[in-house]
Amino acid sequence: MPLSEHEQRMLDQLEQALAAEDPKFASSMEGSRRGGPTRTRWVIAVVGVVAGLGLVLLGINTTMWVGAAGFAVMVAAVAYALAPPRKGRGGLAAVRADGTTGPSRGHGGGGRQKSGSGFMDKLDDRWDRRSQDGWR
Numbered sequence: 001m002p003l004s005e006h007e008q009r010m011l012d013q014l015e016q017a018l019a020a021e022d023p024k025f026a027s028s029m030e031g032s033r034r035g036g037p038t039r040t041r042w043v044i045a046v047v048g049v050v051a052g053l054g055l056v057l058l059g060i061n062t063t064m065w066v067g068a069a070g071f072a073v074m075v076a077a078v079a080y081a082l083a084p085p086r087k088g089r090g091g092l093a094a095v096r097a098d099g100t101t102g103p104s105r106g107h108g109g110g111g112r113q114k115s116g117s118g119f120m121d122k123l124d125d126r127w128d129r130r131s132q133d134g135w136r
Contacts, residue, residue, distance in 0.1 A: 017120075021118055
């Protein structure tokens with residue numbers, strides 16, 4: 001079921017706020033949108049599993065170590081196929097208050113600076129109000 005326009009706008013705003021607050025987490029979550037391994041990864045995995053199986057069968061006739069190496073090749077091929085692909089720098093672009101996009105500006109010191117415009121700042125303010133009203 002597709003999202004309505006309002007829901008899509010809200011989702012876009014949440015993504016932008018997330019990218020502004022924590023760009024590293026946002027870029028790691030962006031990779032999880034993909035459905036799974038790409039065709040190239042599947043082909044490499046199949047070739048690796050077949051080669052590993054061949055080494056296992058060869059290891060039956062020769063030594064145990066060849067078979068163990070074949071098993072390791074098979075496991076590595078499957079792990080490669082199922083691992084998320086590495087992405088270069090980039091991902092979701094942070095949208096600043098002035099409307100420009102780009103990487104998020106880091107917070108200079110060790111303390112947190114509240115600008116009042118970030119998504120997490122708004123959530124923190126709501127939490128503080130709840131705590132003051134006796135919601136614990």
